[in-house]
Amino acid sequence: MPSYDPNAMPLTALINLDKPLDYQGYVDAGGYQGARKAILEMQPSDVLDLVKDSGLKGRGGAGFPTGMKWSFVPMFADDDEHKPDNKYLVCNADEMEPGTFKDRYLLEGVPHQLVEAMIIAAYTINANKAYIFLRGEYFLCAKRLQAAIDQAYENGWLGSKIQGSNYHLDLYLHTSAGRYICGEETALINALEGKRANPRAKPPFPQVSGLFGKPTIVNNVETLSNLPHILKHGADWFKALSPDSDPGTKIYGASGRVKHTGLWEMPMGMTVREVLYGKAGGLQDGLKLRGFLPGGASTDFLTEQHLDVPMDYDNISKVGSRLGTAGIIVLDDQNCPVGMILNLLKFFAQESCGYCTPCRDGTPWVVEILTRIENGQGTIDDIDTLNKLCDFMWLGKTHCALAPGAVEPLRSGLKYFQDDFIQHIEQGCCPLKKDQIGVGFKDPNPMQESPQIYKGFEHE
Amino acid sequence: MTLASLKYQQIKAVNIDHRSYLSAEEISEIEHETTLLEYREAAGIEALKIVQKNRGWISDDSLYAIADLLQMPVSQLEGVATFYNLIYRQPVGTYVIHLCDSISCYLTGFESIADYLQQELGIGFGQTSADGLFTLLTNACLGGCDKAPVMMIGENHYQSLTTDSIKAILAELKAKANGSKEGEQ
Numbered sequence: 254m255p256s257y258d259p260n261a262m263p264l265t266a267l268i269n270l271d272k273p274l275d276y277q278g279y280v281d282a283g284g285y286q287g288a289r290k291a292i293l294e295m296q297p298s299d300v301l302d303l304v305k306d307s308g309l310k311g312r313g314g315a316g317f318p319t320g321m322k323w324s325f326v327p328m329f330a331d332d333d334e335h336k337p338d339n340k341y342l343v344c345n346a347d348e349m350e351p352g353t354f355k356d357r358y359l360l361e362g363v364p365h366q367l368v369e370a371m372i373i374a375a376y377t378i379n380a381n382k383a384y385i386f387l388r389g390e391y392f393l394c395a396k397r398l399q400a401a402i403d404q405a406y407e408n409g410w411l412g413s414k415i416q417g418s419n420y421h422l423d424l425y426l427h428t429s430a431g432r433y434i435c436g437e438e439t440a441l442i443n444a445l446e447g448k449r450a451n452p453r454a455k456p457p458f459p460q461v462s463g464l465f466g467k468p469t470i471v472n473n474v475e476t477l478s479n480l481p482h483i484l485k486h487g488a489d490w491f492k493a494l495s496p497d498s499d500p501g502t503k504i505y506g507a508s509g510r511v512k513h514t515g516l517w518e519m520p521m522g523m524t525v526r527e528v529l530y531g532k533a534g535g536l537q538d539g540l541k542l543r544g545f546l547p548g549g550a551s552t553d554f555l556t557e558q559h560l561d562v563p564m565d566y567d568n569i570s571k572v573g574s575r576l577g578t579a580g581i582i583v584l585d586d587q588n589c590p591v592g593m594i595l596n597l598l599k600f601f602a603q604e605s606c607g608y609c610t611p612c613r614d615g616t617p618w619v620v621e622i623l624t625r626i627e628n629g630q631g632t633i634d635d636i637d638t639l640n641k642l643c644d645f646m647w648l649g650k651t652h653c654a655l656a657p658g659a660v661e662p663l664r665s666g667l668k669y670f671q672d673d674f675i676q677h678i679e680q681g682c683c684p685l686k687k688d689q690i691g692v693g694f695k696d697p698n699p700m701q702e703s704p705q706i707y708k709g710f711e712h713e
Numbered sequence: 714m715t716l717a718s719l720k721y722q723q724i725k726a727v728n729i730d731h732r733s734y735l736s737a738e739e740i741s742e743i744e745h746e747t748t749l750l751e752y753r754e755a756a757g758i759e760a761l762k763i764v765q766k767n768r769g770w771i772s773d774d775s776l777y778a779i780a781d782l783l784q785m786p787v788s789q790l791e792g793v794a795t796f797y798n799l800i801y802r803q804p805v806g807t808y809v810i811h812l813c814d815s816i817s818c819y820l821t822g823f824e825s826i827a828d829y830l831q832q833e834l835g836i837g838f839g840q841t842s843a844d845g846l847f848t849l850l851t852n853a854c855l856g857g858c859d860k861a862p863v864m865m866i867g868e869n870h871y872q873s874l875t876t877d878s879i880k881a882i883l884a885e886l887k888a889k890a891n892g893s894k895e896g897e898q
Contacts, residue, residue: 351815351854392868404885427750449792465751508817508858596819679719
C-alpha cells in the first residue's frame with residue numbers, strides 16, 4: 254500500500270453537511286485566497302499554465318486534462334474585430350449518474366469552494382458570465398449555493414470590479430428539471446438555452462462555439478473544486494498529493510450492500526480494495542462480492558480479481574473499465590447480476606433522449622430481452638442478440654456517449670456473469686428467485702409495461 | 714397522390730394571452746429569469762417551473778400562455794416540458810412521491826419498498842390516489858446512494874427507507890394535509 258497523508262484532503266476538509274461555512278467562516282479557514290491570487294497577482298495565461306502544469310484531469314468521468322480543455326478557448330486581443338461579446342463558464346452540477354453522489358456532498362458541504370473555483374476558472378478563460386447547472390432534485394444544494402453566491406456578490410467577489418481589479422463576472426444558478434442526458438456537455442448547453450436537451454454534433458466543440466454560440470467551458474463540480482487549492486499551494490503540491498498516479502485527490506464512493514456506504518477523499522490511485530475493504534468495511538455479513546462497477550452505472554463490471562487495481566484513469570482502463578466518477582457500486586451474491594444489468598439498462602432506456610436510432614431503439618430492445626431472461630423466458634439466441642446489440646450501440650455508431658455507456662455494464666456483465674445468464678435460460682427462472690416461483694414476480698403489471706414481450710409466448 | 718390533393722385537417726390555432734392567464738407575480742418572476750439569459754426562450758424551463766409551483770402542474774393553457782409570454786413556438790416549449798421528469802403535464806396529487814429506482818436503491822431493497830408503497834396507497838406507479846393526496850412516480854438516481862433506498866416528496870429527500878419509516882412519513886403527510894384543510898374551513 255503506498256503511503257499517503259491521511260490529512261491531505263483539500264476538497265473535503267471544510268465540509269460541514271449540517272451547517273456549511275458562511276462567507277466569513279470560509280475566508281477565516283483560508284478561503285478565497287486562491288481567487289485573490291489569481292485575479293490580483295496573475296494573468297489569465299499564468300493561471301492556465303499553472304493548471305496545465307498541475308496535470309488536473311476532469312473528474313466528471315472522461316478524465317480529459319482540464320488545462321488542455323481550457324487552452325482550446327480562443328483568446329482575443331481587446332481590439333480584435335472577431336472578439337466575441339462574451340464567453341461562458343458552465344459548471345456541470347447535473348449529477349445523475351446512478352451510484353454517484355460526490356458533487357452533492359461538495360455542494361451541500363462547502364458551497365463557497367465552488368463559487369471561488371468558478372471565479373478562478375472564469376477569469377482564466379476571460380468569461381464574464383458563468384452558470385451553475387444544478388440538477389433540479391438537489392433542493393438543499395440550490396438553497397446553499399444561492400446563499401453563497403449572494404454572499405460573494407455582497408463581498409465584492411462577483412459583479413463588476415472584483416476586489417478592485419478590472420475583471421467582472423456574473424454567476425447564476427440554473428436548476429434543471431431532471432434528465433440524465435443534461436449531464437452531457439452539449440446537451441447541457443442546449444438545456445441552458447431553453448431547448449430540448451439533445452446532445453449536439455461535435456465539432457464545433459463548445460470551447461469554440463458553445464452556449465449561445467459563444468466559446469464555452471463546461472467543467473464538473475469536483476474538477477473545479479480543485480482550483481482554489483492548486484492556486485493556493487501550487488502545481489508541485491498538487492502533484493505530490495498522489496506521487497504514483499494522476500495528480501491530486503479523488504472522492505471515492507461506495508454504495509450497495511457494504512458495511513459502511515459513503516464518500517472518502519483519498520489520493521488518486523488507491524486500490525479498489527483500499528476503498529471497498531479499507532473504508533467501506535467490506536460487504537455486509539453473510540454476503541460475498543460478485544462484482545462491482547468502479548465508477549457509476551456507465552462503467553464496465555470488474556470482479557474480485559481486480560481488487561488490487563489502482564483507481565486512476567489509466568489503470569482502470571487497462572483492465573477494461575473506466576474510472577468514471579469513482580462511485581463504486583457493489584454487487585453481492587444475493588442480488589441477481591441479470592436483474593442488476595436489467596435495472597441499469599432500464600435507466601439508460603428511460604433516459605435516452607431519443608435522438609439517434611441505436612440508442613432510442615437499442616436500449617429498450619435490450620431491456621425487453623433482459624426482462625425475458627430474468628423472468629425465465631429467455632433463449633440461448635438472446636445472448637447472441639445481446640452481443641450484437643453491444644456492437645450496434647458502441648462508440649462511433651451513436652450520437653453521444655449514452656448508449657456506449659449503457660453497453661459497458663452489459664458487455665462486461667455478459668462476460669463475467671455468463672453462467673448466470675445461462676442458468677436463467679436453462680432453469681427457466683432467476684436462480685435467486687426460485688423459491689418465489691408460484692408466488693409471483695415482483696412486477697405487478699408486466700402486461701402493461703411491455704405488451705409486445707408477452708404476445709410471443711401466449712400461444713405456448 | 715400529389716401532395717396538393719391531400720386533405721389537411723384544419724387545426725385550430727390557440728392563442729392565449731399571457732396577461733389574462735398568468736398572475737402578475739408569475740409574469741414578473743419569469744421576466745426576472747429572462748434577464749439572466751441571453752434570449753427570452755432560454756427561460757422556458759424556469760417559466761414552466763414557476764407556473765407549476767403555483768398551479769401544481771402544466772396544463773395546455775399554461776403552456777400556451779408561457780409560450781406567448783416568452784414569444785416562442787408552443788411546440789418548442791412542449792418539447793422542453795415533456796422532456797423533463799419534474800415537469801408534470803398531467804394533474805398530480807398534493808404530494809408527488811418520487812421513488813428512486815436506480816441501481817444502488819435497487820440493490821438495497823427498492824422492490825419491497827415499491828411493493829409496500831403501492832399497497833399502502835392502493836395505486837400503481839404513474840397513478841394518483843383516490844383522495845387526491847399522493848401521486849406515485851419513479852425517479853432516476855436521486856444521489857442518495859449511500860443512504861439507499863431513497864425517495865423525494867416535494868423538496869424533501871427521505872433516506873434509508875424501511876416500510877416502517879414510509880408508514881410514518883405517509884401518516885405525517887396525511888395529517889398535515891388534513892390539518893391544512895381544517896384550517897381553511
